[in-house]
Amino acid sequence: MSGAHPDPTPGFLVWRLSMKWRVAVDRAIGPLGLTHAQYSLLASLLDMQQARQQPSQRQLADHTGLEPLYVSKLARALEAAGLVARTPDPADTRAVRLSLTDQGREVTHRAIEIVQQRMDELLAPTGGLDGARTKVFARELAALLDVPLNPSAKE
Template sequence: MSEASPGPTPGFLVWRLANKWRVAVDRALAPLGLTHAQYAVVASLYGMQRVGERPSQRRLADHTGLEALYVSKLARALEAAGLVERTRDPRDPRAVQLALTEQGRAVTQRAITVVRDLLQRLLEPLGGLDAPRTRTFTEELETLLGTPLAPPVPHDESSQGERP
């Protein structure tokens, strides 16, 4: 039998914060016709295009941490809205490359400003977006995100057929 936790666990707090953050971004971006997930796609595309990259859907999925199938669905919706252009990669006909349209760049620039202002407000308890506490918090989050979900399973032939 496990003992009750004296307070919320870090996992519960991360989950609650992630949900709070997503809802806040969804609400802030609604006037621009974007969701938080769509913003992750267009803002990432914006940054990648600024350095000359035209990523595939797979590359964008890896960059954002979203599932490739979800990025494909988001890209189709953004294409239908006139914000993203999807084209076949000339080097790999199975791959689809993504790029912001002119309208997509304009909407994304406005969205980046909206989200930056929102983050400034949400991070005020830590001193704001550029505060030392926020930098430390960001570093801690990056450490957690860099940790694999599960330890690698050794391929020991003597354990084949055994259940974990």
């Protein structure tokens, strides 16, 4: 057998790209006092609020792909920082609804601008955020994300 290394697998490349982008976002928004995970939560919350939703922590976990317990921990930290309000759900005493505070909206808008600029730079090889190859790449990634975790299980 040859000593040459095989080409990296798609899974390895996705993992490496994910780690590279996480680090890039962490560094870009660190001066705002945010981590990539906090940014993901805030940007998703803003998106959902703009769609006239006030999601529960569980709904936000489902939307972001983060574990519900992790979303709860992030929400508490963001509440302590004055960026998120956590309120009891009147329809479900076990659930907590989340919303951005005024300060949270301001910080989130600034973070989105910074992250979009950084993503445009990282996506330069595919034409930037608005590039045709980037749009194809995004569709391919979305198709992969649509595959259930257990594809053999009947839903």
